[in-house]
Amino acid sequence: MTGLVMERIRHAYGNAKVLKDVSIVAEPGKLTCLLGPSGCGKTTLLRLAAGLETVQDGRIFLKGKLVADGKSNFSMPPEKRGIGLMFQDYALFPHLNVFDNIAFGVRNMTAERRTWIEDALKRLGIAKHRNSFPHVLSGGQQQRVALLRALAPQPEILLLDEPFSGLDVTRRAQIREDTLTFLKECGVAVLMVTHDPEEAMFMADHIVVMKSGQVVQAGTPVQIYFHPVSAFVAELFGAMNHFDGVVEKGQLETPFGPFPIPSIPDGEKAQVLVRMEGIHVSLGSQHDLPTDCCTAIGHVVDTYLLGRSSHLHIRVPKSIHGCDANDSESIILHVRVPGVMKPEPGAKVTVWADPKQVFAFAVD
Amino acid sequence: MPHAAAKAATPNVPKVPAISGWALGTLGIALVLVAPTLWVLGIAAGPSGDIWSHLVETVLSRLIWTTLALMSGVGLGTFVIGVGTAWIVTMCRFPGQKIFEWALLIPMAVPAYVIAYVYTDLLEYSGPLQAMIRDLGGFETRRDYWFFEIRSLGGAIAMMTLVLYPYVYLLARAAFLEQSVCVLEASRTLGRGPWASFFKVALPLARPAIAVGVSLVMMETLNDFGTVDFFAVATFTTGIFDVWLNMNSPSGAAQLATVMLTFVIVLIGLERYGRRQQKFHHTSSHIRAIIGYKLRPVRAWAAFTACALPVTLGFLVPALVLGSYALDFYADTLNANFWVFTLNSLTLSATAAFIAIVLGVFLAYSLRLGRAPWLNAVARMAALGYAVPGAVLAIGILMFLGFIDNFVDGAMKNAFGVSTGLIFSGTVAAVTFGYVVRFLSLSFGAAESGLAKVTASMDGAARTLGAGPLETLRRVHLPMLKGSIMTAALLVFVDCMKELPMTVILRPFDFGTLATFVHQYASDEMLPEAALAALTIVAAGIVPVILLSYTIAKSRVSNLGGQTGLDAEDGQ
Structure with missing residues (x-):
């Protein structure tokens, strides 16, 4: 039923506590945004969800199934979880061309999947770069390839780590809009990390505001903007x-x-x-x-x-x-x-x- | 809201536990590879009878003095030639300059012992040059005229300088190229001429790179056996052989080797210092093509000569001499088991290269996965063999393998009453082991820098896309590493082909490689009969030179093209 549930997560790197009892829910079909300044722990939360970090304390459920439990030290490896993650630096494989990058995670390349990839390439305007290697692509094109690569294996949930931070300011708004439309069409549950409140307002159905490892407020964009619970939340949108x-x-x-x-x-x-x-x-x-x-x-x-x-x-x-x-x-x-x-x-x-x-x- | 890059600091590659197969494997490999050096130290600490005091009274001070003189002579010579030619081809434009950019590297292909044999052949009393002088001057005997003795300390310095200066040239040139032109131009606008700019700006900025180059040169000098043995120059290497074989005192040899290792430690320190400094020496990232001073005819000729001389003496002359001998005497060489030696060299080098690559990749991958801080130190120690002179390593390996053989033999006798005799000592395995210890740093370094191109998020991407650790290694890491692995394999292979001191000591009785064959024949004053073999070694040595110049040319293109990040080489 529910997409991704993270319950009472605590996490520390050495003595530095980066997450202090954080619980969040990302519902299917919705775009949830983790909003907060750098170092508030939101990326760690994303990596925990993906299985790239081992849960120290707390539990994670995916589609109602337990995938990580700090108490029993259980952590399903990332490759078994069926989660798509798009990295801030895109992390495209330099030795594979655009199509092979996107197809990397597709276990069973059926005609249907192939058509989906080809259509998606056309839809996002990068069909002519199908056989290009990542280093010849612009930042915006790389971003779209990374997005398609994460979506191609049809993940339960898509995690986006600062998906637009690497882009030129002038192109960011347009790409943001295209991405949102595309994600809505796909209907996948999305958990996105950003430090940009305007981006969160624009993209999200649900915003979780974080500050130094804790959730300070969670709600719809309207609630966050018009009913902030603290000066910190209110001032996210400007001095x-x-x-x-x-x-x-x-x-x-x-x-x-x-x-x-x-x-x-x-x-x-x-x-x-x-x-x-x-x-x-x-x-x-x-x-x-x-x-x-x-x-x-x-x-x-x-x-x-x-x-x-x-x-x-x-x-x-x-x-x-x-x-x-x-x-x-x-x-x-x-x-x-x-x-x-x-x-x-x-x-x-x-x-x-x-x-x-x-x-x-x-x-x- | 400022978006700091602090996020990148969060730990990256999915880690394995501190104690894992990888960590234990790394520890095991490191222990085996360091064992020979440790054995030398261990034996040296044991009793050696009167040998040590005898050595101290007689030869030790001379060995130290000669070795120091040799090292400083070669260091100074390679510094002057390497830095000078690097500056000329980087900053000046004259006919032939483009060719010299890579041609100056070629002498690197010639092993020091080969060039020593060739020049001895040319310049000794019975050689063609002195014969010509006698003819022209009408001299009868040696006493009638003056001619320098090539088989001397000075001769050894000259020989090694001629083939080792490319190390300094390579690093100095890279440093000059990396220096922002702006810094030099600033110096010019502040009133310094080209010469003053060189001494006040360019040279100080390149100092760390040059320090690395010179320390590598000195390590090679310390490692050399063929030249000093042939010239009968009493350095540590020859001293160790002498004490070991003639005085029959392993512990005495080990003690000499220990003294030698202190030299090595100083050199490693110098190299590390240089590498550390290099990181801080870029004040401006603004890199533009250097326009260069256009030289007028007289100066252009001077520049041309300055660059042509090292190439001619370091490569052309030896190659031509060997070539003409090979043409005349190739039949003798072929009759003297040439093909067997070639096959031995090829198999040995290929095996060593393969093992070095496997171990290098294992160590680099284990460092990437591991989180224990001690792992890093251990792996680096395993790769320190490049600095330990071949003679020292060889002694250590003999003693280490002898110990293991005795141990196994004793254990088997006790348990089953069967004597296994010597299993490793005096076998090809011992030689291979020596090669791997000495050249592992090449493959380890290549694997490490290759893996550095695979960012932590690429690992994460592969994992979230459903690939497990092994599949990630196969589908992402290995394809991206392929280029650097191939290069490293080639470098190790060629270095093994050229290796002499360890092969001489460790080889089985009646077993030879091209290097030992050439050494044997040259020592018996039969260089012409071995010329084809020497030429083969030189030819093999040219391969990495070509690779190097290719890499340099490519890196310059990408500097100018402003391409960043992902490397095309791995893509296609």
């Missing part, structure tokens, strides 16, 4: 505006007025985070101001045109009760607005925060 303070009467003071934090008791330290793109700016006219939340008056410090969006530094009073922006009691907001907005420095603007982009967390 945010921080407002630190002490909770009073169930509220924390921010430039946009008091923000209710019922979950944190009074007197505790807390912080409110607002995404750069969650702050709206109005250049003066009153009619587009919201009626359901507080606004603040600020002054533009700098503006930067980034192309598709504009970045503004806006000085606002630290709290909504503070009178005008006086230096010691003011704060600089970082704001990202779509399109071109280039007010003169010093211009007076009205700002307010989109409640869906504001998050409050306790500070330890």
